[in-house]
Amino acid sequence: MRIRKTFLAVALALGATGAAQAADDLKIGMVLPMSGPFAAYGEQILAGARLYLQQHDEKLGDRKVELVVKDDTGVAPAVSRRVAQELVNRDKVDVLAGFGLTPSAFAVGPLATQAKVPMVVMNAATSSVTEKSPYIVRTSMALPQITAPIATWAVENGIKRVYTVVADYGPGHDAEKQFIETFTEAGGEIVGQVRTPVANPDFAPFLQRVKDTKPDAVFLFVPAGEQGVSFLKGYQERGLADEGIKLISTGDLTDEDVLDAMGQSVGVMTSFHYSEAHDSELNKQYVQSYYKAYPGKRPNFMSVAGYDGMHLIDAVLKKTGGDASGDAFIEAAKGLAWESPRGQVAIDPETRDIVQDIYIREVKEVDGKLQNVEFDRIPEFKDPVKAKN
Numbered sequence: 001m002r003i004r005k006t007f008l009a010v011a012l013a014l015g016a017t018g019a020a021q022a023a024d025d026l027k028i029g030m031v032l033p034m035s036g037p038f039a040a041y042g043e044q045i046l047a048g049a050r051l052y053l054q055q056h057d058e059k060l061g062d063r064k065v066e067l068v069v070k071d072d073t074g075v076a077p078a079v080s081r082r083v084a085q086e087l088v089n090r091d092k093v094d095v096l097a098g099f100g101l102t103p104s105a106f107a108v109g110p111l112a113t114q115a116k117v118p119m120v121v122m123n124a125a126t127s128s129v130t131e132k133s134p135y136i137v138r139t140s141m142a143l144p145q146i147t148a149p150i151a152t153w154a155v156e157n158g159i160k161r162v163y164t165v166v167a168d169y170g171p172g173h174d175a176e177k178q179f180i181e182t183f184t185e186a187g188g189e190i191v192g193q194v195r196t197p198v199a200n201p202d203f204a205p206f207l208q209r210v211k212d213t214k215p216d217a218v219f220l221f222v223p224a225g226e227q228g229v230s231f232l233k234g235y236q237e238r239g240l241a242d243e244g245i246k247l248i249s250t251g252d253l254t255d256e257d258v259l260d261a262m263g264q265s266v267g268v269m270t271s272f273h274y275s276e277a278h279d280s281e282l283n284k285q286y287v288q289s290y291y292k293a294y295p296g297k298r299p300n301f302m303s304v305a306g307y308d309g310m311h312l313i314d315a316v317l318k319k320t321g322g323d324a325s326g327d328a329f330i331e332a333a334k335g336l337a338w339e340s341p342r343g344q345v346a347i348d349p350e351t352r353d354i355v356q357d358i359y360i361r362e363v364k365e366v367d368g369k370l371q372n373v374e375f376d377r378i379p380e381f382k383d384p385v386k387a388k389n
Contacts, residue, residue: 026063026324028313029087031080031108032098034071037199040225040257041100041302042071045122048306049097051293052314060310061317063324068093074100075169075198077107084108088115094324095120097309100302101223102126102170109133116326118333120312122305126170127385130353135326137333137352139312139345140305141273142383143174146250147221149358149378150271151182154217154248161191162248163215165206165231167222168195175221175250178384183219191215201227203234210245211238217246224252224302232262251275251372254363256298259370266370268363273356274301274342275372286341301342308340312347344380351386 030049032042046069058065068091070083080103087093088111096112097120099105105124109132112119121129121138125146130136154162164179166172172195180190192213194206201222210218218240222228228249235247241264251272254265276287276299286307290299312333317324319332334349343357360376 027093028095029093030069030098033074033100036074038074044302045306048303052307052310060314077103080104081107099124105129118329120309122309139308143171144178144385145383147175147178148182151179155186159216161215163192163210164219220249224255228253256300265363277371283341
């Protein structure tokens with residue numbers, strides 16, 4: 001009888017402790033570029049994350065949420081690692097999230113493994129990001145996933161000779177490799193390749209090389225934002241469009257955050273997973289809510305990745321009863337599926353990466369505003385690099 005009473009007392013104590021932990025505020029440490037040339041990444045991801053929280057009474061899985069935001073300044077892996085260590089060791093966060101750029105995610109992955117803290121990647125898009133820790137799950141994209149469809153579309157639409165221009169870092173290498181592989185397997189020819197500096201590139205000499213080569217099109221991948229604006233302006237000024245050289249790209253080139261500043265971008269063809277103009281009732285609600293919360297700002301793919309990152313954490317905690325410990329979190333995340341403003345998404349249980357529809361889009365003027373208008377869809381598309389493995 002005494003043993004039974006003791007066992008019951010211990011069980012009740014453990015249950016009370018678990019309930020207390022579940023009732024504690026959930027601390028989410030956001031590692032984001034909030035200053036420097038990539039500050040717009042951090043602002044958009046954080047805006048999407050905060051919008052989800054506003055719509056859910058600042059709770060995820062019935063736990064009140066505290067966001068702790070740390071600025072890693074951009075391409076600065078040592079800074080990313082340091083601020084993530086502060087979040088884990090000093091702030092005692094339950095979940096790490098954010099990661100605007102690949103070097104940041106690469107630097108923090110080993111820390112997530114060591115501390116067994118779940119890490120929700122909301123942008124960094126190099127294919128291998130999810131392989132840097134078993135505690136990583138991604139709600140954004142993988143570069144090969146958004147690149148292969150535009151390569152296929154190009155060949156099917158009479159583009160046979162392409163010059164590739166990509167930024168010289170992980171995502172750029174991924175985009176280059178996947179485009180070349182898909183394009184050449186479909187019968188296309190690569191007539192030139194160049195990698196541009198990640199920081200402050202001068203596109204003039206690269207654009208001249210492209211013009212001199214006279215391809216059917218140039219395939220471009222550079223970090224979303226100012227570089228895309230700069231490239232497109234140079235593309236127009238140097239007369240590549242007048243020469244009949246088409247511009248094809250992944251959709252971050254015509255990101256809504258910079259689309260209004262791009263000038264003559266009508267007709268640019270891209271493949272991507274989100275457009276502000278995506279035709280669904282949920283996205284219309286999302287866009288309206290975003291405009292209301294952030295007047296003068298346009299929602300883009302990074303905001304949606306932040307929004308979906310919070311949705312993922314919410315759904316996980318509902319499955320685990322509030323338990324955010326690393327192993328329980330990741331196990332619950334595997335196989336999750338939901339409707340996002342971008343369309344149907346799911347977390348691949350084997351790779352912990354996102355599976356989603358990819359759209360072929362054309363920049364058009366819609367009601368006086370430039371929009372990425374979707375006209376074709378590749379459903380439930382996985383990162384082709386992981387799909388082969």
